[in-house]
Amino acid sequence: MTSVTHQDAVPAAVDRLAQAQETRTPCAPVRDLIGTDDLPAAYAVQRGLVQRRLAAGATVVGRKIGATSEAVQRQLGVDRPDFGYLLDEMDVSAQSPVSMARLLQPRVEAEVAFVLSDDIAPGTEDEITLELVRAAVEVALPALEIVDSRIADWAITFTDTVADNASSGLFVVGSEGRTLDDFSPVDVVMSLKINGEERSSGTGAACLGDPLEALRWLAVQAFRFGDPLRAGHLILSGALGPFVPFAPGDRVEASISGFAPLVAQFEE
Secondary structure, eight states: OOHHHHHHHHHHHHHHHHHHHHHTOOBOOSHHHHOSSOHHHHHHHHHHHHHHHHHTTOOEEEEEEESOSHHHHHHHTOSSOEEEEEEGGGBOTTOSSBOOTTOSSOEEEEEEEEEESSOBOOSSGGGOOHHHHHHTEEEEEEEEEEEOOSBGGGOOOHHHHHHTGGGOOEEEEOSOOBOTTSOOGGGOEEEEEETTEEEEEEEGGGTTTSHHHHHHHHHHHHHHTTOOBOTTOEEEEEESSOOEEOOTTOEEEEEETTSOOEEEEBOO
16 A cells, blocks of 8 residues: 555545544544554544644643553554644543543553643754753643543554544643652652552653653654644653553542642543
């Protein structure tokens, strides 16, 4: 299948994933349309989905990095990270209980989030160093990401999850941040409990070796795609341990060292 064919199939892939979201009925993978190795086509589908939501009134509030830990890569059957967009309508931090009305096949993971104080938009890609991205971070926050897939049974390849906005769903972030002057993301220890039972654990080092390195990776990708990270953006840097399923009525609590516990109660 040629790249031109993939590009022609982008609108069909967008329609398939959008219909799955609108009807809450998981769909077939989109790799039959865009193939398994055409990343430009996969990200074009992603942009098409995001543009539809922007046209309906949503706004971009940041980005997410997916598949940053080896544990999650094994769960998804992929071998590298990807990224997606965060929209204001995905933020359920103030909801209690959290509505599950838009979710299809949700899983939850705990991670470190960053709020940017500055654009990461230098003149050249080589300028995007760890020091540059660190200086652009206003605060770090604890976060729960509710990942989801429009594709039935999570039967995805890498291009499927990229196209599906990196399997994004909802997110919850804490309200009390810490600056990087007295907090080292790589050193955090995470425990994720559902109804009091630990279901996932990990460390900052599980996220591409360091959540700040994950942020640097994202800044490079965003720069290459011509849509750099901006001041005020929220960045979900990636899971610190395996994601886990949950059910309506569950209470999810993430303990990430250096932060107060972050709790999300889901509606029955």
